[in-house]
Amino acid sequence: MSDHTRDMDELLGAYALDAVSDQEHAVIEQYLSINPKARAEVREHREVAAMLAWTGTMAPDGLWDRISARLEEQAPPPSGELAAVLSLAAARDLAPAASPSDSAQTRRLGRHRSVGRTIGSWLVGSAAAALVAVFVVTVMQRDDVARSALASAAQSALDDRTSATATLVDEAGTVGGRAVIDHDGHGYLIVSGLPSLPLDHTYQLWGVIEGKVISLGVLGHHPEIATFSADGTVTQLVVTNEVGGGVIMDGNPDGAFAGTLG
Amino acid sequence: MRSDLSEVSDAVLVLGLARYQQEALAEVYRRHAGSVFGLAKRLLADQAKAEEVVQEVLLRLWDQPDRFDPERGTLRSFLLAQAHSRAVDVLRADTSRRTREQRDAREAAEGEYEIDHQVWDLALADHVRRALESLQPGERAAVELTYFGGMTYREVAAALGEAEGTVKSRIRSGLRRLRAELSAAGVSVGDS
Numbered sequence: 001m002s003d004h005t006r007d008m009d010e011l012l013g014a015y016a017l018d019a020v021s022d023q024e025h026a027v028i029e030q031y032l033s034i035n036p037k038a039r040a041e042v043r044e045h046r047e048v049a050a051m052l053a054w055t056g057t058m059a060p061d062g063l064w065d066r067i068s069a070r071l072e073e074q075a076p077p078p079s080g081e082l083a084a085v086l087s088l089a090a091a092r093d094l095a096p097a098a099s100p101s102d103s104a105q106t107r108r109l110g111r112h113r114s115v116g117r118t119i120g121s122w123l124v125g126s127a128a129a130a131l132v133a134v135f136v137v138t139v140m141q142r143d144d145v146a147r148s149a150l151a152s153a154a155q156s157a158l159d160d161r162t163s164a165t166a167t168l169v170d171e172a173g174t175v176g177g178r179a180v181i182d183h184d185g186h187g188y189l190i191v192s193g194l195p196s197l198p199l200d201h202t203y204q205l206w207g208v209i210e211g212k213v214i215s216l217g218v219l220g221h222h223p224e225i226a227t228f229s230a231d232g233t234v235t236q237l238v239v240t241n242e243v244g245g246g247v248i249m250d251g252n253p254d255g256a257f258a259g260t261l262g
Numbered sequence: 263m264r265s266d267l268s269e270v271s272d273a274v275l276v277l278g279l280a281r282y283q284q285e286a287l288a289e290v291y292r293r294h295a296g297s298v299f300g301l302a303k304r305l306l307a308d309q310a311k312a313e314e315v316v317q318e319v320l321l322r323l324w325d326q327p328d329r330f331d332p333e334r335g336t337l338r339s340f341l342l343a344q345a346h347s348r349a350v351d352v353l354r355a356d357t358s359r360r361t362r363e364q365r366d367a368r369e370a371a372e373g374e375y376e377i378d379h380q381v382w383d384l385a386l387a388d389h390v391r392r393a394l395e396s397l398q399p400g401e402r403a404a405v406e407l408t409y410f411g412g413m414t415y416r417e418v419a420a421a422l423g424e425a426e427g428t429v430k431s432r433i434r435s436g437l438r439r440l441r442a443e444l445s446a447a448g449v450s451v452g453d454s
Contacts, residue, residue: 010427013434014415016343018350019408021416043335045437047451049346049409050297050339051390051444057300060313064291067317071284071324186333215280217328229332 012038016045150225154180154188166237166259176257179237187216187228194239194257197221201241208236218242236260268292272337279327287324294338295320298345305349305412315352319344346409353412386449393443401436404429 008031014020015028032039157163162183168176177191194203203219205228216228219239238258267275267289278286295316303312319341323330330340394402400422407418419429444451 010430010434013437014408014430016437017405017408017433018343018347019413019415019418019433021414039334043339044441044451045434046339046343047335048437048441048444050336050342051386051440051449051451052394052405052409053297053301053342053346057296057303059291059295059299059316060309063295063299063313063316064288066313067291067320068284068288070317070321071287214277 008035009038009041012041013045016042017049150188150227151190153186153227154190154225157182157186157188164234164261166261168237168239168257168259170257174257176239179259179261181230181234181261185230187230187234189219189223189226189228189237189239191219191223191225194223197241204240204242206238206240207234208238209234234261273332276323276327276330276332276337279324287320290323290337290341291320294341297338298341301342302345302349304410305346305353311352312349315345315348318348350412389444389447389449392447393440396443397436397439398432400424400428401432401439404432405436405440408433 008028011020011024011028015025020028032042157180158165158178160182163180165178165180167178168189170176174193176194177189179187179189181187189205197203199221202221203223205216205219205226207214207216207228207230216230216237217226219226236258238256240256267278267285270278270289272290272293275286275290279290298319299312299316302315303309306312306315322344323341330337334340397405403422404415404418407413407421408415411418413421415430415433416426418424419426422429441451
């Protein structure tokens, strides 16, 4: 173990309790991005701290009403890559129009409902759906070091015979990538044949769950490897090419890649 | 709707947030807002600011549910970590207040853990109290001054007249010992 590693490890407890300087915080964040063991330790420390914080205090009367009012006055903005895509779409007048009366609801439901509609029919008749609760919605693209770590983890999942895998192909039979979900529900999408998209487009990963299609994450316009999580058995995975996520489209999406897990 | 959601896991609730279900956020609030508020209030000693922290934490979860990764821990620990971080930011932005809080935290660390006033469950409180008592005095002070006092390990070292390296080691070993003690007592650390 190097001195640097030892020093970083020694700071993990203080980091978990927000007891380090801003500079140390940044260095440790970088260390955590490449060290799963350290991430696990921080997680454990925070779970212990959460036990200490178990105060039994009641939140004050009226606080929920104030929070709820904030939700009413402003629908949640999309974040991350989707926000960037939507921003580009808005700039090009690609965003859907909505009346003042239904704008908030449209924004809230637009992403899932619209794309559910676009690819729902495409998937009709797909596998019977045993299913699941998809845990996350976490899709990550990282720097080279992290990507290498992800690739290693994905390979381990592929090597595990208990994992479910799917090869995603389009209607012409072109392979877009391979997905694997291990027995703990950790999913990896290894892209091999998805062409780069224009900046105002993005690939999006979907899972078929009890016959419904739910977003597992936005992949960006040039994905290489991504992770997602699912609890149980996702029967199918689909990657679509979305024009500004959340934009309502008619018909099936062009160039979708789909695969059945098995 | 509440009766349905009251039975689901935190992870499924977050999935509901991703689909913009306000009922899911209401259920998150019902489960965790009290603890989040309690921690923020303990750190800030100010009800209004503690309420602001609760609002910020929940609205941030609403806006960015994908920031919660179940692989990195429970929703409860995620929310409390967010609240702690935010409260510490507020605390550190107010130096005069910070001085007072450090003094108060130091006094608190030297006194008894006020478990009787702050518990959610008597049995759990007893386990937590025993786990804290199992710590070496230096470990306990380091953990409490950082977590409940919002101090950095360097500030704790200065306050206690200890070496910085000693304090950061004590924080880490203290957290590990707490985890081991709680686990030995049958408390599943990490369950939501």
